[in-house]
Amino acid sequence: MRAVSETGYRVNAAARDLRQRRARSILILAPNLSNTFFSRIFAAVQEEASAAGLTVQISDSRIGRDRILSLGHDGRADGIVLLDGGLEPEVVNGWQLPLIQLSEWNDAYVAPHLGIDNHAAASLAVEHLAELGHHSVMHVSGPKHNVLAVARRDGFLAESAKRAMEPSVFSGDFTLEAGAEAARRWARLPVLDRPTGVFCASDECAFGFISESVHMGYTVPGDVSVIGFDDIDFADRFLPALTTIHQPRAEMGRIAAKRVIDMIRCLHREGLGPSEDPTQSIEASLVVRSSTGPASRGRDAVT
Amino acid sequence: MRAVSETGYRVNAAARDLRQRRARSILILAPNLSNTFFSRIFAAVQEEASAAGLTVQISDSRIGRDRILSLGHDGRADGIVLLDGGLEPEVVNGWQLPLIQLSEWNDAYVAPHLGIDNHAAASLAVEHLAELGHHSVMHVSGPKHNVLAVARRDGFLAESAKRAMEPSVFSGDFTLEAGAEAARRWARLPVLDRPTGVFCASDECAFGFISESVHMGYTVPGDVSVIGFDDIDFADRFLPALTTIHQPRAEMGRIAAKRVIDMIRCLHREGLGPSEDPTQSIEASLVVRSSTGPASRGRDAVT
DNA sequence: CTGAAAGCGCTTACAG
């Protein structure tokens, strides 16, 4: 044994993987690797995986059917954390691997899902605006076919209907630019028709909205209250600090990772059942900061 | 062949890797996966790798000597993109793999480096402040032993000395919180000693500084001009929009990936030499936005 | 050109 360590021997992973029919690796798939929403999730997944002796592979999930298909098929991953609900169900269900859906989901995928209740979270945002006296409220939504976007929009619509508010929706795509465009559209509305409360489907989008409104001469929350969604790192340092829906991203990544790892172990008959409670859920919460305030009468920008 | 595709046969990567003595995978190592500076680099590396038929592994580089050592040794990666200059040289040089240093570097690593000239970029920032008439300038630095932090601080010091300015340095660590702490320290200075220009070693840090100063009642750039470093995604939507040093992160990731891929191919005798010019360098530039302005006389905050 | 054999470096089941 001493000789072994002295010569600096290292097991060859490819050989071991082949013999054991496992890869000691988990794969993270996300629709856009440069989105800051995902970064903390990646970190958490990698931390858990590393602690379990697993390696982490990462890939953009929008890289073409063939490539994505082979990622789950070539025997290089033992399990998958999937952050994209927009892949073809045949592809996802075709991978015969432990898989967990995180954040986004798709009912056609035969796999457990972990994430917040987006509908309820959107209601929270509307409730907050209602309590501040806002009556006319606007939602800057995410992409039309994104499950998260749909759930948040439906939650917004349902809650504002329940409270007899006047809701409107601007169709966006979660980006800064969509928020800015929504602000321009908002400003073009006749003063009296202008919503005084805006709920954005993402923090980025809210940053874009606020930034553009301020550039046009409006004040936040003086002229318009803005709520984001996600509570990304910069939210509390934005000016004004952003009122938003907090998603515990690190926790989400950690639990998802633990759960795939459990599924993998279970498959290999290691350990006796899951260490994580599979019904454990993730709670979103409203974080009130400075971008929302009492409803004011509409007025024109001081340009 | 038809029968093959009809049965849905897929080559087993572990078996092929073992036989061919390669992994078709590159490894990205970064000191902190949740830092937004890295996200766009990851995306670019993964894009290039995917185009070349390679898989991407990602890992935090601060996970313990043994684990990090085996990542480069177990035959699962063909090449490495290293974003951390703080690992032990014996570890890094012990991996006998194609490797490129990106952004951070360490002279003890026997591997090419790709990145901007941080010293020169810092000079650019000081030059900008000088042209706006600032005389007393402060630098909020990165961690003491970080190469990037040292280069930026030295550039700041050299350029401000050259221009006979009055420089001071607050020792930070690139974070929002460090920026905020620097702002508090700054505010405590006697009005006449207060630097009117602040150069932060990162955008996050600049956000923290601006956010905290505004909360204390100061205005940016009215009372103090602030420059960041990196030009991360939110920089142009911050309020005020952040003047900063632009680093072309996507391009950095892309070129680094191409270069490791070339090194790998070269090693396997595929292709005839590098497709990328190995002397190609990365240029940083100053992006002037709204967080900097003419030097004003110091005054106390309207609290 | 085609097809069978050897071998990549491990792990595991089995014989001694």
Next chain:
DNA sequence: CTGAAAGCGCTTACAG
């Protein structure tokens, strides 16, 4: 308990 053999699923070099 120890040690030699078989085999994971491929690729490649070689014999026919």
